[in-house]
Amino acid sequence: MVSTTPPVRKKKRANRTFGRQKAAELYEALAQDRPDPKTELRFSNPFTLVVAVALSAQATDVGVNRATEKLFAVADTPDKMIALGEEGVAQYIKTIGLWRNKAKNVIALSRMLNETFGGEVPRSREALMQLPGVGRKTANVVLNEAFGEPTIAVDTHIFRVANRTGLAPGKTPDEVEQGLERTTPDAYRKGAHHWLILHGRYVCKARKPECWRCVISPLCKFTPKTPDPASVSGLGPKAPN
Known part of the structure; x- marks a missing residue:
């Protein structure tokens, strides 16, 4: 007997990947925030x-x-x-x-x-x-x-930022690296590694991203955005009785 029940269609996930133009806007914002990105490790050669x-x-x-x-x-x-x-x-x-x-x-x-x-x-x-x-x-x-090669090294910070923002989602560091290679415009390839790692270290933190002071928040696909603690009621000191 042939079933007349229509096949269940899987819902398509929204495309969270950035296009190159939007990626360029994201990197430009990071570049304006940190014009001279570089590693924080100290070395001499x-x-x-x-x-x-x-x-x-x-x-x-x-x-x-x-x-x-x-x-x-x-x-x-x-x-x-x-x-x-x-x-x-x-x-x-x-x-x-x-x-x-x-x-x-x-x-x-x-x-x-x-x-x-x-x-x-x-x-x-x-x-x-x-x-x-x-x-x-x-x-x-x-x-x-x-x-001075335009390589992108994916550590935990970059892995998190790439997935959270939608810039280059991936399940493994290699997938994220490949996504960043495809998405990152040539003009930003040299500094991309440093911009992303520093942003992840100081703003897009693991436990709680500080969205209220994030320069790429308008472009980021992470939701819900973390509100500014100063604007959240009830967080200030209690008034004396």
């Missing part, structure tokens, strides 16, 4: 940048900078880092999460730079990702910051 970014996994930039200030003062080249040794590196980075494994990786990547790349940090993503402790995100940061 491509090698110290590789080390700093590798150490920053599951750690804050502030915490990494506190540790590397003294580390880089004594070891700012692969040779000096190797001479320091794994235990020596560990003494400087014990305040950083996963410090034992990171110390091991710092020495291993220093050796590989010397043995495979002539002591120089390579300028290709594929080569960088051969280094111990260096993944795609780290490689993209180094290419962008040290060599």
